[in-house]
Each structure stands twice: as C-alpha cells, then as structure tokens.
Amino acid sequence: MSREALQETLSAVMDNEADELELRRVLAACGEDAELRSTWSRYQLARSVMHREPTLPKLDIAAAVSAALADEAAPPKAEKGPWRMVGRLAVAASVTLAVLAGVRLYNQNDALPQMAQQGTTRRSPCLR
Numbered sequence: 001m002s003r004e005a006l007q008e009t010l011s012a013v014m015d016n017e018a019d020e021l022e023l024r025r026v027l028a029a030c031g032e033d034a035e036l037r038s039t040w041s042r043y044q045l046a047r048s049v050m051h052r053e054p055t056l057p058k059l060d061i062a063a064a065v066s067a068a069l070a071d072e073a074a075p076p077k078a079e080k081g082p083w084r085m086v087g088r089l090a091v092a093a094s095v096t097l098a099v100l101a102g103v104r105l106y107n108q109n110d111a112l113p114q115m116a117q118q119g120t121t122r123r124s125p126c127l128r
C-alpha cells in the first residue's frame with residue numbers, strides 16, 4: 001500500500017469511517033512504520049484538542065527501554081554436562097517404573113474378584 005493511501009486510510013480510521021479491513025491494515029503498517037505511528041499520534045493529539053479533551057504529556061519510554069535491553073548482556077547459557085543426561089535418564093526410568101507398577105497393581109485388583117468367585121464355585125476334593 002502506498003504512503004498516500006496509508007495516510008488516507010489513517011485519516012478514515014481517525015474519523016471512524018474505516019471498515020475492519022482498513023483498520024487492520026493501518027494497525028499492521030503502524031507496527032512496522034515509525035513515521036506512520038508518529039502521524040497517528042499527532043492526529044490523536046489534534047483530535048483531543050478539537051474535542052477539548054484533557055491531554056496527558058506524552059512519555060515515550062519505548063526507545064529508552066529498547067536501548068537498555070540492547071545494552072544488557074545476555075545471560076550465559078548453562079553448560080551441558082554428562083550428569084544432565086544421566087539425570088534425565090533417571091527421571092525417565094522412575095516414571096516408567098511407576099507406570100508399570102501402577103498397571104500391575106490395577107490388573108491385580110481386577111483379578112481378585114474373579115479368583116474369589118472361582119473359589120466358591122469349585123468344590124474341594126475333600127468334600128465329595
């Protein structure tokens with residue numbers, strides 16, 4: 001979209017005459033274009049003055065925060081040692097053991113009523 005078309009669309013957005021697609025285009029363009037953001041800010045200030053709305057002083061700290069983050073050193077990466085892999089294997093083995101024990105316990109609990117039922121239907125050879 002050309003610069004002139006963006007300016008017209010921005011003006012339509014400020015006048016509440018833009019549709020949703022135009023609004024999305026302006027918002028996307030403002031994310032990439034600092035000059036368009038500045039223009040939008042001026043339009044909003046002019047609108048506030050014309051409507052006699054109280055205006056707050058503009059505090060633009062985004063640039064200062066970005067510069068501070070750029071100057072800050074990145075945290076050092078943790079060294080990957082052999083013990084890290086051993087720890088992961090130990091956790092995996094523990095989880096596997098817990099799952100297998102749980103499945104075995106669950107299956108034993110299902111088998112107990114069947115064994116009890118089989119014991120009552122069979123007669124012992126001594127009682128014949």
